[in-house]
Amino acid sequence: MTNGNQVPPATNGSGAPSLWWVLAPLGLALALLGGTLPYILSTPDTAAMGRMSAMRPVGGPFRLVDGDGRVVTEHSWPGRFLLIYFGYTHCPASCPTALNAMAEAVDGMGDAAGRVQPLFITVDPARDDRATMKDYAAQFSPRLSGLTGTPAAVAEAARHYHINYRARPQTGGGYAMDHSSIVYLMSPDGRLAAMIPADEKPDAMRRDIVAAMR
Amino acid sequence: MRRLRAAVAAIGFGLPLSGVLAAASASEAAPTAASTAGIELSRPWARATVTDTGVAFLSIHNAGPADRLEGVSTPVAARAGLHEMSMSNGMMEMRALPSLSIPAGATVVLSPDDRHIMLEGLNRRLRRGDNFPLKLRFQHAGVLELQVPVAGPGAEGPDGAKH
Numbered sequence: 001m002t003n004g005n006q007v008p009p010a011t012n013g014s015g016a017p018s019l020w021w022v023l024a025p026l027g028l029a030l031a032l033l034g035g036t037l038p039y040i041l042s043t044p045d046t047a048a049m050g051r052m053s054a055m056r057p058v059g060g061p062f063r064l065v066d067g068d069g070r071v072v073t074e075h076s077w078p079g080r081f082l083l084i085y086f087g088y089t090h091c092p093a094s095c096p097t098a099l100n101a102m103a104e105a106v107d108g109m110g111d112a113a114g115r116v117q118p119l120f121i122t123v124d125p126a127r128d129d130r131a132t133m134k135d136y137a138a139q140f141s142p143r144l145s146g147l148t149g150t151p152a153a154v155a156e157a158a159r160h161y162h163i164n165y166r167a168r169p170q171t172g173g174g175y176a177m178d179h180s181s182i183v184y185l186m187s188p189d190g191r192l193a194a195m196i197p198a199d200e201k202p203d204a205m206r207r208d209i210v211a212a213m214r
Numbered sequence: 215m216r217r218l219r220a221a222v223a224a225i226g227f228g229l230p231l232s233g234v235l236a237a238a239s240a241s242e243a244a245p246t247a248a249s250t251a252g253i254e255l256s257r258p259w260a261r262a263t264v265t266d267t268g269v270a271f272l273s274i275h276n277a278g279p280a281d282r283l284e285g286v287s288t289p290v291a292a293r294a295g296l297h298e299m300s301m302s303n304g305m306m307e308m309r310a311l312p313s314l315s316i317p318a319g320a321t322v323v324l325s326p327d328d329r330h331i332m333l334e335g336l337n338r339r340l341r342r343g344d345n346f347p348l349k350l351r352f353q354h355a356g357v358l359e360l361q362v363p364v365a366g367p368g369a370e371g372p373d374g375a376k377h
Contacts (some may be wrong), residue, residue: 028232033259087266089264090265090266090267091267092268092297093269093297093308093327094306094331096367096368097326098267100368100369100370127265132265134368135264136264136265139264139366139367139368165305168307168308169349171310172295172334173335174294174334175336176308177306179303179306180306181301181304181306198306199327208300
């Protein structure tokens with residue numbers, strides 16, 4: 001059980017929020033000029049995701065630590081698809097929903113489950129040490145690996161995956177994290193295979209994953 | 215769908231059923247449904263926790279005049295409060311709600327999709343199968359207490375319910 005009441009310094013996965021907001025409309029314009037958004041989603045955030053995808057590809061190198069203290073990178077699961085969600089363990093609502101869907105989706109895939117590695121990457125390294133991440137991930141599925149790292153390592157990973165996050169102080173003490181909430185399926189060659197809404201039900205998520213793995 | 219079911223499940227007939235539920239959850243004082251002055255609480259549940267932060271949900275039906283949920287408390291957490299989750303520019307944001315309007319005739323469902331009761335500074339780990347008491351303070355209906363059963367960490371509803 002962790003108990004952190006110190007609000008960590010404001011962090012942003014992209015490193016430069018003001019620049020991002022300047023570039024976002026430009027990205028949208030480019031996407032419209034290009035004619036097609038690279039990925040079609042049936043959520044209200046399609047436009048935002050499209051803007052991000054139009055700017056630079058999703059994915060890239062990361063160097064984090066898993067629940068057993070092993071250093072892991074994007075190459076640590078050769079031949080497997082990576083199913084990635086960024087969140088934090090003090091997250092009350094959205095993260096458990098997403099992680100439960102990921103766990104149920106993969107656990108219900110039969111033999112194909114072995115081709116997918118679900119990953120939960122914290123955006124709250126100040127509170128989420130590796131023991132907490134291990135304990136938390138295990139609640140959802142033995143397959144799910146919880147990753148943490150230094151604030152810099154987390155910020156670097158988040159930047160590659162277009163994840164923004166910031167601490168929001170709570171009345172009465174403590175803080176919550178605002179964060180981008182999206183599930184990524186990365187193909188074994190490191191390319192984005194699918195973006196899946198984080199509130200999708202387990203069966204729908206499984207269908208999306210299986211379809212993208214074909 | 216869930217809202218409909220919650221409305222149907224709203225329990226408004228006080229003592230006899232309360233007694234049965236209290237007996238079922240063994241040695242727990244408060245029932246898992248509560249009702250007074252038109253406010254009916256039903257379908258409470260919480261998610262199992264790992265950290266000192268937890269979350270609880272329930273349905274609030276108002277068969278009386280318009281009311282307002284003004285406060286929440288539980289002996290298992292230092293702080294309990296209403297929160298609302300929203301998506302803003304692709305960011306999942308959480309905000310504290312000072313109070314929650316319960317219109318006359320309405321059923322307000324707290325769920326992982328939007329509004330929830332945030333429990334901070336838990337003094338014990340909430341484990342699946344546990345119960346803990348929760349008090350809700352309404353502007354007109356006063357204080358209602360009920361027992362909240364703990365479901366799995368990623369549950370989308372109380373144990374035993376289809377989701």
